[in-house]
Amino acid sequence: MRRNILITGASSGLGMGMARAWAAKGCNLALCARRxxxxxxxxxxxxxxxxxxxxxxxxxxxxxxxxxxxxFQSFKEELGSLDRIVVNAGMASSHGIGQGHFESNRQAAETNFVAAIAQCEAAMEIFRAQNAGHLVLISSVSGVRGFRGAMNVYAATKAAVASLAEGLQLDTEGTPIRVTNIMPGYILTDINRSTKNAPFRVDLETGVAALVSAIDKEKRRAYVPWWPWTPLSYVIKALPFKVFARAM
Structure with missing residues (x-):
């Protein structure tokens, strides 16, 4: 079992939910967030x-x-080691491109992707020194394809996170370091509470249980919850552009 777990963005939503779930399993936790x-x-x-x-x-x-x-290093020193680091901190984008909200979109892009690179840099330095560890990146089902309007920048950043995860999987192939890309569907948190008609949205407790179960299996990629998002992800990717445009 991965006993010492670091979670970013742990002050609310999925981060807080994961902390509670792993605490119940007897894990030590290193938690960070702005609040x-x-x-x-x-x-x-x-x-x-x-x-x-x-x-x-x-x-x-x-x-x-x-x-x-x-x-990250101070957490490692305090706990003795870090067995799993979850790159979870993120934010929604709330404006489409070309509507005069570059600063808002830039902030979402920095928080979701550039900051993810910073977290991965810190995590991989620790894991390579330990020659062990499990790095988890929280992407999104929206990362499988471009989305319109306010979802545009968010989906783009999550596609970038998914690509970053796969690149790190290639870097660590054949080593004791594992890298997992988690792609959640709609789980009810503050980040999507205002999203209207969110399809197949599940409550936070259900979503977190599925999330923790998927992470603990340490697969390279997992859609969460598995049903219906695993089959739907292939449908979303395969839809012809004009059909997808009408659906979205």
Whole structure:
């Protein structure tokens, strides 16, 4: 079992849900996010419910690229090792291209992709020194194809994250380091709460259970929940452009 797990973006949503699930399994946790007060509350909750585990926290904006390796290394020193690092921090894009919202779209692109590179750099440095570890990148089903409007930039960043994960899988093939690309469908969190008509959306508890189960299997790629997103991902990719344009 991967006992010492680092999760970014752990102050809400999927990150918080994963922390609770792995705490229940007896894992020690290194949790970071921008909202320190949320982390403190989660730390208190988990150590009270599971007094035999360690939960260490640090405030971190993943776009503060110089601090990312510092925080990851300090977590490693505090816990002795890091067995799994989950690159989870991210944000939605809320505007289409050409509507005068470049700064908002730039922020989404930086947070979802450039910051993911910074996290992967820090994680792989630790894992290569240990000659062991499991790196998990949270992409999205939306990364399998371009999407219109407000989803455009978000989908593009998640496609980039998926590609980054596959490249790292090639880099680590034949080594004790595992890399997993997780592609969730619609799981109810703040990032998609305002999305209207989100197809096949599941509640947070159901989604997190499927997410943790998929990560623990350590496959190269997993759609979450498996049904219906695994078969649907192939349908989405195969639809002719004009059919996809009408559907979206």
């Amino acid at each position: 320190e007060e949320n982390l403190e509350a989660l730390q208190h909750e988990l150590t009270t419910s599971y007094p035999n585990i360690r939960v260490v926290i640090q405030a971190l904006d993943v776009c503060d690229y110089d601090r990312v390796p510092e925080v």
